[in-house]
Amino acid sequence: MEQTIESDSKSFTLNYIDWKTPSNNSFHVVAEFSVERARSTETVRPDIVLFVNGIPFSVIECKSPKVDVEQAVSQNIRNQGDDYIPRLFTFVQQVMAVNKNAAQYATAGTPKKFWGVWKEQGKEQEDKDIDIDKAVNTALSDDVKSQLFSGEFSTARNFFDELEAEGKRLVTEQDKSIYSLCRPERLLDLVYRFTLFDGGIKKVARYQQYFVIKATIARIKKLGSSSQSAEGSSSRQGGVIWHTQGSGKSLTMVMLTRAMALDPQLINPRIILVTDRDDLDKQLGNTFAACGLSRERATSGRNLVKHLKDKVGLITTLIHKFEKGWVAEKFVDESQDIFVLVDESHRTNFGSLAARMRQMLPNACFLGFTGTPLLKKEKNNFAKFGGLIEPHYTIKQAVADEAVLPLLYEGRHVEMEQNQSAIDLWFERHTADLSKEQKADLKKKYARAEMLNKADQVIYMRAFDISEHFRANWQGTGFKAQLVAPGKSAALKYQKFLQEIGTVTTEVVISSPDTREGHEEVDEGPTDDVGKFWEKMMKRFGSEDEYTKQVINQFKHGDDPEILIVVDKLLTGFDAPRNTVLYLCRTLREHTLLQAIARVNRLYEGKEFGYIVDYASVLGELDEALTMYEAFEGFDEDDLAGTLTSINEEVFKLPQRYSDLWDLFKEVKNSKDEEAYEVLLADNELREEFYECLSAFSKSLGIALSSEQFIMNSDENKLKKYKDDLKRFQNLKAAVKLRYAEAIDYRDYEPKIKKLLDTHIQANEVTQLNEPVNIFDEKMFNMVKEDQGVYQTKTTASKADTIAHATKRSISENMDEDPVFYEKFSKLIQEAIDDFKARRISDLEYLNRVIDIRNKVATKQHDDVPENIRENDEACAYFGLVKPQIEKIAMLYDMDEDQIDTIASETSLAIQRIIDVHWKVDFWDDSDIQKTAMNDIDDYLYDEVKEQHGVALSLEQMDEIIEKTMQVAKHRRHH
Known part of the structure; x- marks a missing residue:
């Protein structure tokens, strides 16, 4: 800010917030804060707004314990919309939704599925619980109570006085969340150090990110205590951060980098981000760039050394460039203010490459990041490295927090030596919902396997099963799948056979083939299928980077491909939320398997699970603890808890959900009496419970019908009963929604439920859910x-x-x-x-x-209005608002009904004329023209009604007429 006094200009930095000393700021809380809606005279009143130095920092929507906190989330999001109060949220840093038993938080602009829960972690948690208990049970002074319980809140005082008189109360989840997120020092800390923009989207730390970064900063400030360095070394203590995949590991690295830069005790920290793969290096660099942190990428060993010599603040590099840099220059940087952040440190932290990195940076602080649990044999190495930095964040915690989705596992086996009766049974069960022509076509494609050699038969039969599984359960839902092949040649065969079958669309993403393979003569191009495929891709896309980028973009955002076929590439560091099913056709182990299955656990609208379909018998039927399997035997059981759930666990829920649905209709004596069902569902609460139970049953049935074991082992009559009753209850739902004029229920359009109905029930068997009857049609x-x-x-x-x-x-x-x-x-x-x-x-x-x-x-029959406005619908609406105000004072002037009607109708026509005079296309966007119209109405009420008719409306009455008629005008003339 520049200020000039007597020609002397000086610039001053104006800090709106004192971030370093929270107590220097002013904090205010306003309940029912009234904000005028955009393009309207109406107001919206958020329940609680927190102000810091007069700036709105936090908006809290509160609900009764009987109302799901999701409604408060939805209301908060609605209020941010263009038609509500978006300008308030220009300043707001934090939004919350609470009821007594639950709370969620986010930043302004956050979609519903990314709102999070907060949980205190760390050693001071018990102290915090004591602080909260003390805060909620400290009696308020009479002076504070008088201020707090005033105006429209005065009626609440008796309740709180009685509550206080009863003695101490228990701390609620609402208390904990508000204390954790809104006490001054925490609120400012979250906004200043832990809120950032990622590609233009504002994001705030989740609790596990906040606490692990706090712990890491405290740890790295200690000099000379590293267990990884020689005695007397001045390096800082490092360690490993284990936060499960999908929980925001890249953003944790960004936030940690930012926290280091903002910490006054860390002078000019230099940060090096290390990965072991080029695509991860680019991805991590792009994340930092999207968050506004510029970095220099080491393009070679020499280039890395140059950046180190230039003391560049943020470098990204591949680990092997340390070896090349050492060979080129033998450079050593002994600074203790270098922090090396190593991504997927279980892969990159050990061996000769890591040793060279430590040789070049002997006093650096090394911080490893991993998204998978640590193998037993790795834990000792990590202890030497600096140990695990707590708190860690497991897959079980992430699923419980709904930060990632649970994974359902199904082992499927394609029998090559099937007898004819087994084949017939398979077709009978899997094609029950297909036409004769579709069944014949499918049998023809199935028979194609007999013409192939044994090795190709396995691939073809798996491709056939994958094609049918995806068609029956996922095609048309918007969800995608990934197929993991055992090699590049096999990947191309999977694509070839899937294309022959012709049901699903596919693309293959592999790395470039080894150019030393596949040549028979000098200067001849590759003769193998992989080489030819690669040449074709290079002609189509121009480069490997462009090929990978475009195919991934199509998979993430387009309708096709539906299935992405990979080998090693895109098993790690690949984030496509629509990716829902992973078809495992190769054996994976340990970290690679954990990273691969996490490709399908990301949040996406309408997605409730990720699915792992295992053709390689990695885990068989998943009927043992995970550590019983060779693929996971090196891990501790506790670390793997919650990683995978057998699909059978969800299938087992089906009979109970079926029973719950029928239990709603116990009162109906005649099970064939459809009218009795509809009449029973006249009750709104019971009808909503019916919808919930039907939705739960439909989802369980959809999961069950995707399971090979369920389809083949279930009694055929039972299967038919489930499908018939699904059809019956869907028809009942359609009938009662029409009968009781309910809006379309978007649960009916959840992708999996829609797919279930489309696949297993004929279109003419279910009444289509229509919009309610339009009485004007x-x-x-x-x-x-x-x-x-x-x-x-x-x-x-x-x-x-x-x-x-x-x-x-x-x-x-x-x-x-x-x-x-x-x-x-x-x-x-x-x-x-x-x-x-x-x-x-x-x-x-x-x-x-x-x-x-x-x-x-x-027909809008206005039988009770004067003749002169009966055909004028807008004037009639104003008349209904004006007449009651005149009636209130009619006795003072001894007015009869005709006189009241005359004044009210004339006033209504006058209001309509005034709005017409000022009307223009953007009337509701122009506050000045609205005020002019309101002033003219005010003048008419005073000059004409009072002076000409001798009826003196009070100021309050005039204000009410103006406000309400303008609201009606807005609704009538909005478009």
Whole structure:
């Protein structure tokens, strides 16, 4: 900020926040903070807003314990939308959603699926619990209570006084989360050191990132205590950070780098990021760049040495460049302020390459990062290296926090020597939902395997099974799959056979072939399939980088390919959230297997699990502890907890969910009486419970029908019963949604449920879920009345319910356009529904009454307004707001009904004229023109109503008329 006094200009740095000393700032809390909506005179009131020096820092939405915290998340996200109060969130750093028993937090702009939970970790956790208990149980002074419980909150004081008088209360999850995230020093710390932009998207640390970075910073400040260096060395103590894959390891590295740079006790830290693969080097570098941290990439050994000599602040390099740099220059940098961050340190930290790195940087602090558990044999090495930096973060914790998805495992085996009866059974079970032509085509493709040699038969049969599994369970859902082949040649064969079968689309991503292989004569191109494929890809894309980048981009964002075939490439460091199924056709072990299966555990809309389908018998049927298998025998059992779940565990839930669904209808005496089911579901809460149970049953059935073991081992009649009842309950759902005029339920369009219905139930067997009846559509309305279309088989009561609830819904949707008119008919329609439920009227009387109400609502019959405005719908809406205000004071002036109507109708027409005069296309975006119109209405109410008619409205009455008529005008004229 520049300031000039008597021609003397000086610049000053103005700090809006004192980050270093939180107590120097002013902190305020405002409940029900009123903010005017964009392009509107209406206001939105977030429950709690926290201010730091007058700047809104945090917005908290609060809900009752009976209401899921997800609703508070949704409301917070809605308020950030363009039509609500987006300008408030320009400043807001943190958003929270709480009820007594749960809390979630995020930054402004965060999608729902990325909101997180907070859990305190570290040694001071017990102390914090004591602090929270003390805070919630400390009595407030009378002065504070008087300030706090004032205005509209005054009625709450008695409750809190009584609560306080009862003695201490227990600490809730809400208390813990607010204390952890909103106490001044923590809030400022999170915003200053742990909030960043990643590719323009604001992100805040998850609790495991926050605490491990805090622990790491405290650790590296200690000089001369490293167990990895010789005695007397001045290096700092390093260590290993183990945070499971998918939990934000790259961002942890970015945040740690930033925390080092901001720490006043670490003077000019220099950071080197080390990986062992070129694609990971680029990926990590891109992450840092996206977060606004510029880095220099070591392009060679000499280039690495140059960056070290130039004391570059942030370098990324491949580990082998240390060896090349040493051979070139024998350079040693003895600085103790070098921090080496090693990605996937279980691979890169040991051996001659790592030894050369330590030789060149003898006093550096080495910090390893791994996303997989440590092998037993590695733990000793890591102890020498500096030990594990706590807290670590396991797959079990990440799944519990919903930071990643649980993985379902299924071992599948393709029998090569099948007898004919086994083949017939397979086709009978797997093609039950296909047409005759589709079955014949499938058998023809199946028979193709007999023409191949034994080795290729295995690949073909697996490709056939993969094709059918993906078609039946995933195709068309938007989810993708990855196939891991045992080698490059096999990868191409999988693609060839999948293309022959023709059901799914594929691409292959492999690294370049060894150019020493596949040549028979000098200057001849590669003769093997891999070489030819590679030449084709290079012609198509130009370079290996471009080939990999474009195929990955298509897989991540396009419809095709549906299945990506890989060998080693893209088994690690590859993040595609749509990737849902991993088909394992090769044996993997230890870290490689753990990294491969984590490709499908990322969060994505509508995705509830990642699926591992194992054709290589890596874990067989997964009926033992994971460490019983050779692939994982080197790990500790506790470290692997929660890694994989047998698909059978989800399948076992199916009978209970089926039973839960039927239990809702125990009261129905005749199981064939569809009307009884529909009437029972008139209760809103029971209907919602029905939808939840049906959704749970559908999901379990979908998972079960993707399991080979379930399909082949289940009783055929039981399978048919499950499918028939799914169809029946889906039809019931469609019927009651129509009958009770409910909006489309987006659970019906969850990819897996939609796929289940599309695959296993014929299209003509399920009533399509339609939008509710539109009472203003005469054609649709007549279909209900005259028993046409889906209404042919409906009872009189069902038709009456359909019309009543459709009318009720329309009234609710249009209420803001004419509150008085619609409120009147809302009461009439509810009275009709209540009278029928109480059996005070017959089915036919119910139908006739709701038809009459519907007709009046649909035709907007204003029977109770003056003749001069009866055909003017907008003026009628204003009339309904003005008349009650005049009636309040009519007795003072001895006015009769006609006089009241005359003044109210003239005023309504005047308000309409004033808005018309000022109306323009962007009226609701122009606050000045709105204020002018409001002033003119105010003048009319004062000058005309008071001066001409002698009726003196109070200022409060005039303000209420202006506010409400402008709100109605906005809803009527918004478009």
